[in-house]
Amino acid sequence: MTRDGMTPERFATLAEAYGGDVARWPQGEREAAAALMSAEPAWAQSVLSAAAELDLALDAFAAPRAAGDLAQRIAAGAPKPRARWRLWLAPAGMGAGLAAACAAGLVLGVQLGAPQAGVIQTGDGVVTAADDEFSLYVDEAAG
Amino acid sequence: MGDSDDEILSRVAAGDPAAARALVARKLPRLMSLAGRMLTDASEAEDVAQEAFVRAWKQAPKWRPGEARFDTWLHRVALNLCYDRLRRRREVATAEPPEQVDEGPAPDRGLEASDTSRRVQRALESLPDRQREAIVLCHYQDLGNIEAAAVMGVTVEALEGLLGRGRRALRAALIDLKEA
Numbered sequence: 001m002t003r004d005g006m007t008p009e010r011f012a013t014l015a016e017a018y019g020g021d022v023a024r025w026p027q028g029e030r031e032a033a034a035a036l037m038s039a040e041p042a043w044a045q046s047v048l049s050a051a052a053e054l055d056l057a058l059d060a061f062a063a064p065r066a067a068g069d070l071a072q073r074i075a076a077g078a079p080k081p082r083a084r085w086r087l088w089l090a091p092a093g094m095g096a097g098l099a100a101a102c103a104a105g106l107v108l109g110v111q112l113g114a115p116q117a118g119v120i121q122t123g124d125g126v127v128t129a130a131d132d133e134f135s136l137y138v139d140e141a142a143g
Numbered sequence: 144m145g146d147s148d149d150e151i152l153s154r155v156a157a158g159d160p161a162a163a164r165a166l167v168a169r170k171l172p173r174l175m176s177l178a179g180r181m182l183t184d185a186s187e188a189e190d191v192a193q194e195a196f197v198r199a200w201k202q203a204p205k206w207r208p209g210e211a212r213f214d215t216w217l218h219r220v221a222l223n224l225c226y227d228r229l230r231r232r233r234e235v236a237t238a239e240p241p242e243q244v245d246e247g248p249a250p251d252r253g254l255e256a257s258d259t260s261r262r263v264q265r266a267l268e269s270l271p272d273r274q275r276e277a278i279v280l281c282h283y284q285d286l287g288n289i290e291a292a293a294v295m296g297v298t299v300e301a302l303e304g305l306l307g308r309g310r311r312a313l314r315a316a317l318i319d320l321k322e323a
Contacts, residue, residue, distance in 0.1 A: 017306035018281060026288045061180070077196065079156060079203060
């Protein structure tokens, strides 16, 4: 009764495990199962019918259906589109960090460096800006 | 043929609400089927489905197409959530034993479809968790043996053993359905 390596015992084991529909059996064993079914149709049919009875009973247990608004509630929690300005600012995830580093460097340079164009070193060591625009920039960068 | 799960996930990660709705429409019934059969409780199944999607939304930006099947990953996540709940149930049941419930149909009426459904539900509940899991994955979720074994973290041979023992126990528990 063996055909292409499929023994009746193996056929029965597969029916017991995967049920009466050979299409749901492991792909690599379906052909050998079909050969055995051709050779022993009555026996194979009785094995498959017994397994199919349990399949049918299992199908009677229907899955619960989700509440009407569950899908909407779940979808509402999905990631939101990123704001356009964030995409522009951080093309490689480094834009913001680079800008901050530049600003910090500028402030440090102003505080430690020699008097530069547009900056006045007063006699008591206090740095003041020569014009309003620069003063505003330094305050923002430092803040 | 629609977009693959991987394609939809990448759009979800970019914040496309239509992709999120498409993924929910595609996967929610499968999650309800899985959790509903594992927990046999609709409300808890909804909670599991919702939590599984919360994790999917977090995973979407990190998902690497082609490395794993999203459906397999989602099944594993949902099953872990089911096991958390089953564990909690056992702890509560140990502390507070449940009252006895009617185990069968009334003798004076035939087996209606809802009776059969309840009988099967109880028979599944009575199985060891791993046997129930194997049957839910292969019979109800229609996963192939290799994928089901991967989800369960066992060999294909072990999966077959769990399926065979589970189905034999179910047949014994439901023998009178055949006679009815």
